Amino acid sequence: xxxxxxxxxxxxxxxxxxxxxxxxxxxxxxxxxxxxxxxxxxxxxxxxxxxxxxxxxxxxxxxxxxxxxxxxxxxxxxxxxxxxxxxxxxxxxxxxxxxxxxxxxxxxxxxxxxxxxxxxxxxxxxxxxxxxxxxxxxxxxxxxxxxxxxxxxxxxxxxxxxxxxxxxxxxxxxxxxxxxxxxxxxxxxxxxxxxxxxxxxxxxxxxxxxxxxxxx
Amino acid sequence: xxxxxxxxxxxxxxxxxxxxxxxxxxxxxxxxxxxxxxxxxxxxxxxxxxxxxxxxxxxxxxxxxxxxxxxxxxxxxxxxxxxxxxxxxxxxxxxxxxxxxxxxxxxxxxxxxxxxxxxxxxxxxxxxxxxxxxxxxxxxxxxxxxxxxxxxxxxxxxxxxxxxxxxxxxxxxxxxxxxxxxxxxxxxxxxxxxxxxxxxxxxxxxxxxxxxxxxx
Numbered sequence: 537x538x539x540x541x542x543x544x545x546x547x548x549x550x551x552x553x554x555x556x557x558x559x560x561x562x563x564x565x566x567x568x569x570x571x572x573x574x575x576x577x578x579x580x581x582x583x584x585x586x587x588x589x590x591x592x593x594x595x596x597x598x599x600x601x602x603x604x605x606x607x608x609x610x611x612x613x614x615x616x617x618x619x620x621x622x623x624x625x626x627x628x629x630x631x632x633x634x635x636x637x638x639x640x641x642x643x644x645x646x647x648x649x650x651x652x653x654x655x656x657x658x659x660x661x662x663x664x665x666x667x668x669x670x671x672x673x674x675x676x677x678x679x680x681x682x683x684x685x686x687x688x689x690x691x692x693x694x695x696x697x698x699x700x701x702x703x704x705x706x707x708x709x710x711x712x713x714x715x716x717x718x719x720x721x722x723x724x725x726x727x728x729x730x731x732x733x734x735x736x737x738x739x740x741x742x743x744x745x746x747x748x749x750x751x752x
Numbered sequence: 753x754x755x756x757x758x759x760x761x762x763x764x765x766x767x768x769x770x771x772x773x774x775x776x777x778x779x780x781x782x783x784x785x786x787x788x789x790x791x792x793x794x795x796x797x798x799x800x801x802x803x804x805x806x807x808x809x810x811x812x813x814x815x816x817x818x819x820x821x822x823x824x825x826x827x828x829x830x831x832x833x834x835x836x837x838x839x840x841x842x843x844x845x846x847x848x849x850x851x852x853x854x855x856x857x858x859x860x861x862x863x864x865x866x867x868x869x870x871x872x873x874x875x876x877x878x879x880x881x882x883x884x885x886x887x888x889x890x891x892x893x894x895x896x897x898x899x900x901x902x903x904x905x906x907x908x909x910x911x912x913x914x915x916x917x918x919x920x921x922x923x924x925x926x927x928x929x930x931x932x933x934x935x936x937x938x939x940x941x942x943x944x945x946x947x948x949x950x951x952x953x954x955x956x957x958x959x960x961x962x963x964x965x966x967x968x
Contacts, residue, residue: 626853637842663905664914667898671918674894675887682883689879698880701925702887709921712956713914725964735967740928742968748941751951752958 537579541616544623545576545631576631577639580624584643587613591650599724600700600733602654607676607696614680615692622684625677647673655720664714672703701737753795757832760839761792761847792847793855796840800859803829807866815940816916816949818870823892823912830896831908838900841893863889871936880930888919917953 539548539556550572554561568574590609593602614621624632624640651669652661661669676699683695690698711718728734755764755772766788770777784790806825809818830837840848840856867885868877877885892915899911906914927934944950 632848663902667895668918670898671891671894675891678887678890679883682886686879698926698929701928702884702922705921705925706918708957708960709917709953710914711960712917712953718960721960722963725961725967728964728967730967732967734964737925737928738961738964738967741924744924744927744934744937745941745954747938748944748950748954751941751944751946751948751954 537582540576540579541583541618541620543619545572545620546623548572548576550575573631573633577633577635580636580639583617583620584639587643588646591647593650593654595654595656598727598729598732598734599654600704600728603651603700603703604696604733606650607699608692610676611680611692611696614684615688618684622681625681644670644673644677656723657716657720659716662714662716664710665717665720668706668710668717672706675702697733700733704734704737753798756792756795757799757834757836759835761788761836762839764788764792766791789847789849793851796852796855799833799836800855803859804862807863809866809870811870811872814943814945814948814950815870816920816944819867819916819919820912820949822866823915824908826892827896827908827912830900831904834900838897841897860886860889860893872939873932873936875932878930878932880926881933881936884922884926884933888922891918913949916949920950920953 539552550561550564553572553575554564557564564575565571568578587610590613591606593606595602624636648666648669651673652666655661655665657665679695679699683689707717708721711721725734730739755768766777766780769788769791770780773780780791781787784794803826806829807822809822811818840852864882864885867889868882871877871881873881895911895915899905923933924937927937941950946955
């Protein structure tokens with residue numbers, strides 16, 4: 537797993553794996569008769585489980601704090617698995633198959649289910665709310681890849697705060713069209729505070745749109 | 753191209769191509785000695801060019817109208833190339849290589865450059881603005897795949913309006929942290945009207961956040 541984390545899969549050989557594990561090459565083949573592809577998929581499955589643990593967060597406190605906590609863990613994972621994370625998600629990799637794609641899609645689905653459960657809707661989440669959450673998750677992945685590609689700038693806590701703000705913005709925009717999302721936003725607001733992410737976003741957005749009276 | 757549009761690449765054979773083109777299989781091989789992979793890449797390059805033409809839009813009128821026009825053309829392309837579009841972007845396809853990934857990334861880059869040019873910043877666009885635009889483009893791709901997967905619901909004009917609103921929301925949230933983006937938003941506002949997407953979004957967002965006075 538540490539080899540696949542720091543190198544693209546095509547740059548990891550079975551000899552490297554045997555050496556890192558301190559065992560012989562035949563022993564690696566005994567446990568992984570499918571060779572590198574099987575080894576890679578096993579490592580990916582294990583990383584996917586680790587990643588899904590990142591999303592678990594108790595359903596207490598402001599929604600933005602819960603999201604920040606989960607994002608902190610997710611971004612730490614991205615930071616640690618940089619080369620492997622990029623290789624996996626950028627596509628066109630030699631080890632990419634419908635099986636690896638399914639593992640990655642499973643992680644995305646788990647992330648979406650976690651977020652939707654925190655939104656605490658009475659009815660099962662509708663199409664618009666689901667779409668909003670899935671789009672944001674894709675956007676977070678894209679931002680993570682760009683962050684890795686751009687020498688890990690800005691610092692992680694800035695990136696995390698900005699991603700939380702993007703989530704709030706997307707959710708509020710969907711709330712304008714979707715009653716279920718609007719109810720979730722209204723339910724979340726009382727737990728948010730002026731010194732939290734929503735307060736800071738609200739205060740900084742107002743001066744930007746102060747000249748928009750003609751739209752109302 | 754029409755075969756790759758309606759079927760996944762693994763379901764298109766060279767015999768199918770020869771038959772659809774009304775020529776012999778040897779003639780197809782004469783022009784495409786690399787076989788199906790070369791044919792697929794040629795079709796993809798041609799589709800990428802067609803897609804890049806979708807983004808061209810004169811730099812006049814409200815920003816949201818320009819974005820709506822380009823999105824209408826993009827979504828019509830998605831609608832027409834459904835199976836091929838999904839196969840290409842979902843990953844794990846047998847014909848996916850670093851070359852096909854590069855072609856798709858080229859389309860994404862072109863889309864980002866078009867949008868950034870319409871934002872009319874004085875200085876070259878900074879990291880935050882670029883990241884916001886790139887994240888929205890990824891989110892549009894994700895929404896397109898989900899739309900294809902969910903029996904093309906909601907209707908295209910609803911999806912388009914909602915994607916425009918998501919863009920406005922993401923841009924305004926970034927403007928809260930980034931002076932260049934704030935300047936672009938302020939410059940765009942006077943051209944927007946109360947009966948356009950920004951007006952409709954603003955009026956419908958206000959009641960949702962009316963209980964947020966404690967955040968200010």
